Amino acid sequence: MKIYTSLSERLKTQHQTMAQLVAGISNDKLTTPPASGKWSALDNIAHLARYQKIFTARVHQIINEDTPIFDRYNGDLDPEFAPFRLMGLAELLDIINTDRAIIFDLLSALSDTELLRIGVHPKYGRLTIIKWADFFILHEAHHLFTVFQLVNGTE
Known part of the structure; x- marks a missing residue:
């Protein structure tokens, strides 16, 4: 049971949408939050960069431990998220591209049992690593849509 084709392709390429969504968008537009307490487009991208590291760590934990239980991730409560929010767009996109290659290689190399x-x-309860990867991709898609809305003035 390898990762199914659609999931594999989205893991390989979906993150590349970010650069296209924000191409030509001013830094002011990227960094302006839509409302008090809400994340800007750049904050959403920073969240995705940070969450890739969380996801990778969780996959390793699932491989190395018997049925680990995870808390729901909340960027606002994660002190390691703050430095990501201070990074510029180019740096965040580089981190995302680098870490996605790591995620893709990690998941592609896992055995059926793993x-x-x-x-x-x-x-969502008990999830296989494949279901965690589905969740990861859908979570990312949600934030990509949010970025789309923010930079196109619909949110």
């Missing part, structure tokens, strides 16, 4: 290992999400 892909079926379980980690427990607080809302």
